[in-house]
Amino acid sequence: MSDDAPATWRRVREQVDWSSAATAAPVPLLPVVDGLAAWFDGPVRHRDPDRADRLIAAMTLSRAAAGRGEPLTPALLDDWQKLVLGTLDVRLRQGDAFAKGGRERYGLTPHTWRDFAACLHQSGAPSVPLSARAARAYLDIAFFHPYPDGNARLALLVLAYVLEVEGVRLDEVGPLQTTRYADDPAGAVDLAALVSVLIHTTHRRATAAAQ
Incomplete structure (x- = not known):
C-alpha cells in the first residue's frame, strides 16, 4: 500500500516550479470542435449514455459559473458532482479511500479539506501560467480524492473550468486520459506541458480554420 496520497501530493506540489512548467498560453479563437x-x-456516450448526459449537464453548469468568474470552491464542486453522479446527496468523503487496486490510499486528517480549499483557490493565481494552473487543479482533484466516487470525471471538468474562466477551450481532451501518481513531480510537469500543447494546437487549428 502507498503512503497517504494527499500528503504526498502536497509535498510534490510544493516541489514543482509551476511558473516554468508550461509556456504562456494564447487565448484561442472558438475551437473548431468543442x-x-x-x-x-462520443467515447463516454458509447459506454454509458446516462453518464454522458450527466456530464454534459455538469459541463453546462460549470461553464455558466466560469462565465460569472466564480472561484473554485468545494461548494461549487458539490453542485457539479450532484449532476456527475445523478444524486442530490453529495458530501466530501468522511474517511480514507483507495484506488489503483488499493495501491493508492487517500487519507483524511482534520486539515485535509482546509488544505484542499486552499489549493482550489490557487487555481486563479495569475503568477502561474494558465496551463500549469489547470493541470495542477486536475491533480488536486485526483489526489485529494474529495468524493467517494466520480473524482476522475470531476478532475476533467475542473481542468476545463480553469481554462474556461480565461476564455480557453480545447478541441480535444482524449490525451488527458492517462493514469497519474501522487509521488511523481515529473508527471505533474508533463501534464502541465501537455495542457500547454493542447492549447497551442487548438489555437493553431482554430486560426487555420478562420483563414
Whole structure:
C-alpha cells in the first residue's frame, strides 16, 4: 500500500516550479470542435449514455459559473458532482479511500479539506501560467480524492473550468486520459506541458480554420 496520497501530493506540489512548467498560453479563437463536449458525447456516450448526459449537464453548469468568474470552491464542486453522479446527496468523503487496486490510499486528517480549499483557490493565481494552473487543479482533484466516487470525471471538468474562466477551450481532451501518481513531480510537469500543447494546437487549428 502507498503512503497517504494527499500528503504526498502536497509535498510534490510544493516541489514543482509551476511558473516554468508550461509556456504562456494564447487565448484561442472558438475551437473548431468543442473537445470536452465531443468527449462526453462520443467515447463516454458509447459506454454509458446516462453518464454522458450527466456530464454534459455538469459541463453546462460549470461553464455558466466560469462565465460569472466564480472561484473554485468545494461548494461549487458539490453542485457539479450532484449532476456527475445523478444524486442530490453529495458530501466530501468522511474517511480514507483507495484506488489503483488499493495501491493508492487517500487519507483524511482534520486539515485535509482546509488544505484542499486552499489549493482550489490557487487555481486563479495569475503568477502561474494558465496551463500549469489547470493541470495542477486536475491533480488536486485526483489526489485529494474529495468524493467517494466520480473524482476522475470531476478532475476533467475542473481542468476545463480553469481554462474556461480565461476564455480557453480545447478541441480535444482524449490525451488527458492517462493514469497519474501522487509521488511523481515529473508527471505533474508533463501534464502541465501537455495542457500547454493542447492549447497551442487548438489555437493553431482554430486560426487555420478562420483563414
